[in-house]
Amino acid sequence: MSIDNYEELQKFIDLNEHYRTYLDEHNNTRPDGRKFHENRSIQILKKFLQHSYGSSMIRFGNTTVICSITGQLAKPSLKSLRSGFIQTVVLLPRTQAWSTYGRRQQIINENLTLSQHLLDIIYKSKLINLEDLCIEEGKWVWCLQIDFQCLNNDGNLFDSCLLALNVALHHTYFPTVKIDPDTQKPLVYTKELKHFQYNQQQEPLCCTIAVYEYEQEYKYLIDPTLEEENIAKCILHYVLLKNDQICLIHKTSGAPFSIDKFHQCYSFAREYILELRRNLNQ
Amino acid sequence: MTETISQINENDTSIFSCLHCKLSPISKATGSATFTLNDSLCTCLLNGPGELRQQQDAINRLQVDITFQARPGNNNTNSTSTKDKLIEQWLETLVRSTVLMEYYPRSQINIVMYEEQNLSGEATILACLCNTLCLTMLDANLPMKYAFAAVPIVQHPTKGLLSLPKTKDELASTSYFVFVFEITLNDILATHASGDFDMKILEQAISIAQPIARQIFQFYRQELEKRLT
Numbered sequence: 243m244s245i246d247n248y249e250e251l252q253k254f255i256d257l258n259e260h261y262r263t264y265l266d267e268h269n270n271t272r273p274d275g276r277k278f279h280e281n282r283s284i285q286i287l288k289k290f291l292q293h294s295y296g297s298s299m300i301r302f303g304n305t306t307v308i309c310s311i312t313g314q315l316a317k318p319s320l321k322s323l324r325s326g327f328i329q330t331v332v333l334l335p336r337t338q339a340w341s342t343y344g345r346r347q348q349i350i351n352e353n354l355t356l357s358q359h360l361l362d363i364i365y366k367s368k369l370i371n372l373e374d375l376c377i378e379e380g381k382w383v384w385c386l387q388i389d390f391q392c393l394n395n396d397g398n399l400f401d402s403c404l405l406a407l408n409v410a411l412h413h414t415y416f417p418t419v420k421i422d423p424d425t426q427k428p429l430v431y432t433k434e435l436k437h438f439q440y441n442q443q444q445e446p447l448c449c450t451i452a453v454y455e456y457e458q459e460y461k462y463l464i465d466p467t468l469e470e471e472n473i474a475k476c477i478l479h480y481v482l483l484k485n486d487q488i489c490l491i492h493k494t495s496g497a498p499f500s501i502d503k504f505h506q507c508y509s510f511a512r513e514y515i516l517e518l519r520r521n522l523n524q
Numbered sequence: 525m526t527e528t529i530s531q532i533n534e535n536d537t538s539i540f541s542c543l544h545c546k547l548s549p550i551s552k553a554t555g556s557a558t559f560t561l562n563d564s565l566c567t568c569l570l571n572g573p574g575e576l577r578q579q580q581d582a583i584n585r586l587q588v589d590i591t592f593q594a595r596p597g598n599n600n601t602n603s604t605s606t607k608d609k610l611i612e613q614w615l616e617t618l619v620r621s622t623v624l625m626e627y628y629p630r631s632q633i634n635i636v637m638y639e640e641q642n643l644s645g646e647a648t649i650l651a652c653l654c655n656t657l658c659l660t661m662l663d664a665n666l667p668m669k670y671a672f673a674a675v676p677i678v679q680h681p682t683k684g685l686l687s688l689p690k691t692k693d694e695l696a697s698t699s700y701f702v703f704v705f706e707i708t709l710n711d712i713l714a715t716h717a718s719g720d721f722d723m724k725i726l727e728q729a730i731s732i733a734q735p736i737a738r739q740i741f742q743f744y745r746q747e748l749e750k751r752l753t
Contacts, residue, residue: 351613358606494614
């Protein structure tokens with residue numbers, strides 16, 4: 243990290259102070275030029291991995307996430323003979339340098355948290371029905387492995403991972419599996435691909451809002467960058483489904499909220515997610 | 525140090541029968557508490573501001589280290605599952621925003637939370653953990669900006685919104701809300717709400733939860749008074 247000019251030096255010493263002086267000088271714009279409610283430019287790339295069943299790459303400004311969906315055959319558990327398994331893993335490969343040793347454990351914890359959030363959303367919004375992953379009851383089921391590789395983390399991993407998941411699922415093709423009646427072994431026909439059946443009606447998409455306190459009132463920064471996430475008082479995640487029902491609200495502690503603030507954030511989240519859906523359906 | 529069951533006030537109904545608490549069950553720790561909410565039981569212990577390990581840097585603030593250990597035996601492995609990590613991270617933000625961190629530069633506190641019993645789903649255990657954490661910090665006399673209390677609310681398909689649900693109701697419910705209120709203005713510090721709902725239901729849930737949070741604060745006061753007499 244270069245500390246050439248005065249601005250970089252100020253950022254290194256005290257990020258909060260730098261942000262506050264920037265907001266004092268330029269009214270209503272963040273250091274990267276956006277207004278408070280503006281999101282970064284989104285780029286979507288579909289179906290670009292050769293060996294996965296489904297894949298997508300999403301860029302929110304500088305944040306880059308690759309989602310890849312693969313499957314393995316497995317025996318179902320005795321508790322539920324018809325359900326398959328889903329496993330979501332969020333990884334941050336070493337494409338970015340960690341500044342201090344302590345930060346590495348923090349990053350690993352954040353990734354585990356994000357993996358669990360995504361799994362919860364899949365189950366709660368019934369995006370993928372576990373029964374759909376069944377090949378033959380009691381014998382063979384699919385174990386869906388959904389991996390998220392975050393090539394560059396510039397804030398707002400939650401939104402990008404969820405959008406990447408939606409795009410990847412849309413274009414996932416599974417090979418057909420037939421059970422050989424003589425040997426009871428599964429035969430996988432890799433050339434006969436069929437579209438993966440999932441609940442396309444629900445399209446859970448997330449809006450991350452970082453709450454920053456400036457001049458005794460809360461400013462809501464939508465789609466925060468990494469620096470903004472570090473200085474924020476608290477972070478809100480709103481996950482909305484296609485019919486504007488809420489699937490998940492997660493608010494970390496730091497800024498006490500009353501009911502009308504929740505309403506305000508909900509209206510911001512709705513507009514933002516409407517914009518995301520337009521991008522998704524193009 | 526004695527186990528106390530709070531008296532039931534004639535005006536407030538059954539909430540105090542769902543809450544039990546025992547302060548300082550672990551005498552060696554700086555602060556500890558055991559808290560019961562319906563069918564969930566948690567213990568938390570805190571080792572107060574002490575020396576910092578050399579690797580961690582906390583120049584002018586307190587370093588907070590939280591470990592959450594779920595009931596062993598539910599999952600096959602010994603390591604913390606991702607669900608427990610999520611709970612750990614969420615509770616860490618709670619501690620960071622509550623404790624006055626600037627008072628203890630270059631020190632760290634270690635908090636260990638044990639879930640001893642959880643027969644119902646996620647909402648009750650989350651709320652139980654939050655309340656245990658607050659009581660532990662009060663027991664350890666850490667300087668805090670406010671006390672906080674968590675209220676679990678579930679949405680049952682037939683009975684509607686239930687607060688402090690019983691085990692049977694919670695296992696049958698579709699969505700759950702956990703609100704953490706703070707004592708000064710009764711505003712919401714932190715939320716975790718999951719399921720399928722809209723803003724009206726959220727508003728109703730908040731309005732149900734606010735008076736219950738006040739009762740939980742009253743319970744805290746009673747417990748601490750009993751301890752000091």
